[in-house]
Amino acid sequence: MTEAPPVYLDHAATTPVDPAVVEVMMRWLSGADAMGNPSSRGHCYGRGAAAAVEKARQQVAALVGAEPEGIVWTSGATEANNLALLGAVRFAMKRGRGRHLVSCRTEHKAVLEACAALEREGAEVTLLDPAPDGSLCPGRVLDAVRDDTVLVSLMHVNNETGVIHDIAAIADTLRSCPVLFHVDAAQSAGRLPLAVADWGVDMVSLSAHKLYGPKGVGALYVRPRPRLRIEPLAYGGGQERGMRPGTLATHQIAGMGLACALAAERIDTDSAHLLAMRRRLWDRLSEAGGVVLHGRWDGAPHILNVGFQGVHGEALETELEDAVAISTGSACASADATPSHVLRAMGVPDTLVISSFRFSLGRTTRAEDVDRVARSVLQGLRRLRSFSAVRGEEGGEIGTEARQGNAAVSAGSKVLQ
Amino acid sequence: MNAFSPKVLEHFRDPRRAGLFDGEGLIVGNGASGHVKSGIRVRFRIGLDGSGRIARAGWECFGCPAAIASSDWVAEYCEGRSPEELSAPLPPLVAEALDLEPALLSRVLVVEDALRAALDDATSSRMCEKR
Numbered sequence A: 001m002t003e004a005p006p007v008y009l010d011h012a013a014t015t016p017v018d019p020a021v022v023e024v025m026m027r028w029l030s031g032a033d034a035m036g037n038p039s040s041r042g043h044c045y046g047r048g049a050a051a052a053v054e055k056a057r058q059q060v061a062a063l064v065g066a067e068p069e070g071i072v073w074t075s076g077a078t079e080a081n082n083l084a085l086l087g088a089v090r091f092a093m094k095r096g097r098g099r100h101l102v103s104c105r106t107e108h109k110a111v112l113e114a115c116a117a118l119e120r121e122g123a124e125v126t127l128l129d130p131a132p133d134g135s136l137c138p139g140r141v142l143d144a145v146r147d148d149t150v151l152v153s154l155m156h157v158n159n160e161t162g163v164i165h166d167i168a169a170i171a172d173t174l175r176s177c178p179v180l181f182h183v184d185a186a187q188s189a190g191r192l193p194l195a196v197a198d199w200g201v202d203m204v205s206l207s208a209h210k211l212y213g214p215k216g217v218g219a220l221y222v223r224p225r226p227r228l229r230i231e232p233l234a235y236g237g238g239q240e241r242g243m244r245p246g247t248l249a250t251h252q253i254a255g256m257g258l259a260c261a262l263a264a265e266r267i268d269t270d271s272a273h274l275l276a277m278r279r280r281l282w283d284r285l286s287e288a289g290g291v292v293l294h295g296r297w298d299g300a301p302h303i304l305n306v307g308f309q310g311v312h313g314e315a316l317e318t319e320l321e322d323a324v325a326i327s328t329g330s331a332c333a334s335a336d337a338t339p340s341h342v343l344r345a346m347g348v349p350d351t352l353v354i355s356s357f358r359f360s361l362g363r364t365t366r367a368e369d370v371d372r373v374a375r376s377v378l379q380g381l382r383r384l385r386s387f388s389a390v391r392g393e394e395g396g397e398i399g400t401e402a403r404q405g406n407a408a409v410s411a412g413s414k415v416l417q
Numbered sequence B: 001m002n003a004f005s006p007k008v009l010e011h012f013r014d015p016r017r018a019g020l021f022d023g024e025g026l027i028v029g030n031g032a033s034g035h036v037k038s039g040i041r042v043r044f045r046i047g048l049d050g051s052g053r054i055a056r057a058g059w060e061c062f063g064c065p066a067a068i069a070s071s072d073w074v075a076e077y078c079e080g081r082s083p084e085e086l087s088a089p090l091p092p093l094v095a096e097a098l099d100l101e102p103a104l105l106s107r108v109l110v111v112e113d114a115l116r117a118a119l120d121d122a123t124s125s126r127m128c129e130k131r
């Protein structure tokens, strides 16, 4: 008997491309009139491509409640985050208008690493600690703002835990200060309603491949009125108001546009479905006992991050290999892996961080997929816990402790007994 | 990402010496090493027979598949040998037997520490018994 392929529950990492999106992309790759450069306004080929790009701009903007002229195409949310942070802070620093930015320890690496790069250029960064449930109180954000603060950068939905930052409330709190507010909405767009212009957010990062569009394309919304100026990361032919020069990738952009339009159409049905599936998954998994939820119940509907006490994440991952594709907070086989900085920032003990998994559900996840995954997890937990050295650890140790554990592995660990 | 060798996976999926056996009739030694916090915690139990050979070995492990497979292989390897026959460093043997990547050898050191602690424990019990 051949097993069904593993259930894909890693939609926060990336989503499958919607067939209709593939179709529109193919049309702008292979159509008889598809070869034009959107900047070549002098002939019909260029104008056709430009029209496709402008349509996509409308579609993306409509999904997040933003003005279409604010959309700047990028290669994804990583580039959008870099453009927002480096662009805004460098612009201000060059003109002596401040050099401080505020962000949070649970942000995506694309923000944290951009902060670190700015620090090397002389900027100062305040990284806020989240509450243990991953949330951030708007008042704490305001408290961190100084006279020389240029920018506050916070994500809408956390990619590991699904925890939602109340962007409307934070934007409201910041309204009284002359600081820019950037939001990484890569995980929330298409899953939660966004009202970028109404909220008064200045910049927003988006990524197509998180919402059933293609990889390698995204956008940064840059408030067009009053016009917000940032330093570009690259220099060239002046496309995208000079903020992101380079020939536009018509097929990628058209694909992102349609993906956003479909997401806008389906947002209510999608999120109701995701919530039901997440609830079902949690109910089934928690039967195992020793299962801890990281984050909050009112988080984004597609993410469930849980810790399984007594098992190593990588052991369970290997155990589940044939049943489900998910993300783990640990990976010792890959040399460069470090335990999740997000869970650590929330104060989750390292012992539980390495036993944690992110299940992320999608549009096509079915109840029977959830049930199959849960069955495999319960089975795997039972087996691994049956010989785990962690049960009853608190109850005292048996036998003698090795006098010198291997320093590289057990450095900093407390010897029990 | 799971670059574990087929031999690691074999011991991980079907361990032969998992669990701490009941040491009735044997001189039992227990040892432990590592810490959950650092991603590996191993307990070892060995049972010496009257001739001083290891009649049984068992383990409990919290760790990645390589840690679990190493525990199991070491337990199997021990059986039938005397503590003296185990005095050579184990990591090269385990690495060879399980096709372990060098990056994973630190796991074997923890397993070895737990085994050596169990051997010490058993040997001192044996001395007491003789006296």
Ligand SMILES: Cc1ncc(COP(=O)(O)O)c(C=O)c1O
Residues within 6 Å of the ligand: A012, A013, A075, A076, A077, A078, A079, A081, A108, A110, A155, A157, A158, A159, A184, A186, A187, A206, A207, A208, A209, A216, A217, A218
């Ligand atoms: C919150 C968040 N920001 C940024 C990114 C990076 O997006 P991209 O893959 O489009 O560069 C991701 C996805 O990995 C994400 O989840």
